[in-house]
Amino acid sequence: MARNRVKMVYVENDTSRKATFRKRKGGIMKKALELSTLCDVPVAVIIESEYNSVPEVFPASREAMGTLLAKWDKLSLVDRTKKMVNQETFLNQRIAKATEKCKKVTKENRELEVKKVMFDCLTEKTAPCLLGKNELLDLGGVVDQYIKGLNRRIEFLTKNDDASSSTSVVPAAAAAATSLAMPRAEMGSYSTGFNDTIQENMNVMPIVKDFDLNQMQSEEL
Amino acid sequence: MARNRVKMVYVENDTSRKATFRKRKGGIMKKALELSTLCDVPVAVIIESEYNSVPEVFPASREAMGTLLAKWDKLSLVDRTKKMVNQETFLNQRIAKATEKCKKVTKENRELEVKKVMFDCLTEKTAPCLLGKNELLDLGGVVDQYIKGLNRRIEFLTKNDDASSSTSVVPAAAAAATSLAMPRAEMGSYSTGFNDTIQENMNVMPIVKDFDLNQMQSEEL
DNA sequence: CTGTCTATCTTTAGCAG
DNA sequence: CCTGCTAAAGATAGACA
Numbered sequence: 001m002a003r004n005r006v007k008m009v010y011v012e013n014d015t016s017r018k019a020t021f022r023k024r025k026g027g028i029m030k031k032a033l034e035l036s037t038l039c040d041v042p043v044a045v046i047i048e049s050e051y052n053s054v055p056e057v058f059p060a061s062r063e064a065m066g067t068l069l070a071k072w073d074k075l076s077l078v079d080r081t082k083k084m085v086n087q088e089t090f091l092n093q094r095i096a097k098a099t100e101k102c103k104k105v106t107k108e109n110r111e112l113e114v115k116k117v118m119f120d121c122l123t124e125k126t127a128p129c130l131l132g133k134n135e136l137l138d139l140g141g142v143v144d145q146y147i148k149g150l151n152r153r154i155e156f157l158t159k160n161d162d163a164s165s166s167t168s169v170v171p172a173a174a175a176a177a178t179s180l181a182m183p184r185a186e187m188g189s190y191s192t193g194f195n196d197t198i199q200e201n202m203n204v205m206p207i208v209k210d211f212d213l214n215q216m217q218s219e220e221l
Numbered sequence: 222m223a224r225n226r227v228k229m230v231y232v233e234n235d236t237s238r239k240a241t242f243r244k245r246k247g248g249i250m251k252k253a254l255e256l257s258t259l260c261d262v263p264v265a266v267i268i269e270s271e272y273n274s275v276p277e278v279f280p281a282s283r284e285a286m287g288t289l290l291a292k293w294d295k296l297s298l299v300d301r302t303k304k305m306v307n308q309e310t311f312l313n314q315r316i317a318k319a320t321e322k323c324k325k326v327t328k329e330n331r332e333l334e335v336k337k338v339m340f341d342c343l344t345e346k347t348a349p350c351l352l353g354k355n356e357l358l359d360l361g362g363v364v365d366q367y368i369k370g371l372n373r374r375i376e377f378l379t380k381n382d383d384a385s386s387s388t389s390v391v392p393a394a395a396a397a398a399t400s401l402a403m404p405r406a407e408m409g410s411y412s413t414g415f416n417d418t419i420q421e422n423m424n425v426m427p428i429v430k431d432f433d434l435n436q437m438q439s440e441e442l
Numbered sequence: 443c444t445g446t447c448t449a450t451c452t453t454t455a456g457c458a459g
Numbered sequence: 460c461c462t463g464c465t466a467a468a469g470a471t472a473g474a475c476a
Contacts, residue, residue, distance in 0.1 A: 002454045002467045010261050015460090016455085021260045022461095023454060028256060028264075030453095031249050031470095035268070039242045040231050043249075044267040047256070048292070071269070223450045223471045236443095241472080248470060252453095 021049065042067065114138045118146075242270065263288065335359045339367075 011017035025047055036043040117131070118139060131139065232238035246268055257264040338352070339360055352360065 001469060003456050003465085005468070006259075006455070008255060008258050011259050017260055018460090020455080021256070021262070024252065024256045024259070027453060028249065028252050031245065031252060032266070034229060035242070035245045035249060037229050038227075038232050038245070039238055039270075041242070041271070042267075042269045044265075045253070046263075046265040046267075048263045049260075050262070222452065223448085224473050226451070227472070237472080244471060251470095 025049070110138070111142070114142050118142055246270070331359070332363070335363050339363055 011020055028045055028047070032043045032045045035041065114135075117135065121139075232241055249266055249268070253264045253266045256262065335356070338356065342348075342360075
């Protein structure tokens, strides 16, 4: 978890594995204690270790532990199976969630790519004629959205800010760039240098979001 | 755990508590899954929640869970009690460890304070005559150690570095300062400006180590 | 409420003693 | 093997959509 990102696979090296085991066991026990303290819920953790001949460990109090296990014993076979199945469903749920997130990120990335192309066009790095039909359609959609934002922007400026109302006569492309930059400018002073704005956005655009299943937390169960 | 350091006490606010519960439960489940993956050990976590009518959760597989609980059932009353008692001892062990660490940090801090006084004396901010008997004794000890370090330093330089051997004639106080700075200089070039060295150390000295029990991990159990 | 963001706090992998 | 350190990865409280 530190220094190097660690792969979530069995640690082959005996020494490292033992070290990891000890550290992480301590970590879980602490977390369990914290959860039970913060939320006043009974928590039990059982860890079977090859290093401990009496291999169970519990952060719960003696009584709480007994109660927890008793409850488990008393669960109907149906409920128990249901819960057990939940465990089998555990990974499936994570996968489903991850898939959904992955889709979303992919979509966002496509949008970012299109925006990048748009700015490339503005700075003449890429000729639109080199693009395929689908790319052009996507690009058209993005540009349309920018122009819509631009119109709202013009309306806003015309109503509220005389000094800036002159922006309503700039070429559409530069205005679109301004529009894109708006979210950042909203809380401060408004940007007026279009080339700067474009350049600024050029630096931001290439960022493509990364995605990692392991980064996701189970949440929900 | 973020934005604000959180006190380890029951969270009164219902909304916050539920949010904390959900987040931390997810966190523990993930950690449990990671531990069992990395070290290939069976892990079970049972969390009884007021929000879940069938209030138990397990990251372990169906079989592993059964095995774990069976093992617990088969534990002799003696072993079980021993383990249980361990839970009662849990906090005591943490307290013991914390106390020990606290002592250590306190001692380190006292040494740092003494060093600070020593450098104050060198820069004439504090007259030694204003100090009490114990402080003077401590100070004497520290100065002695510096002088010892100085002698080793002189010996080293006399043997290995003709250009620097002239330092063997500097006043003891400045030499002591050099000695103190040595650990940092050992891997690079040697410091030669004594006033700079003193000033540099003045900036470092006032750092007094902090100590927090919650920062400690249970480790060991 | 459920999901998202992010400034901070916490955990821990890899080393050195 | 254990202990301590530290930089980097991870978890999460609080605020917000």
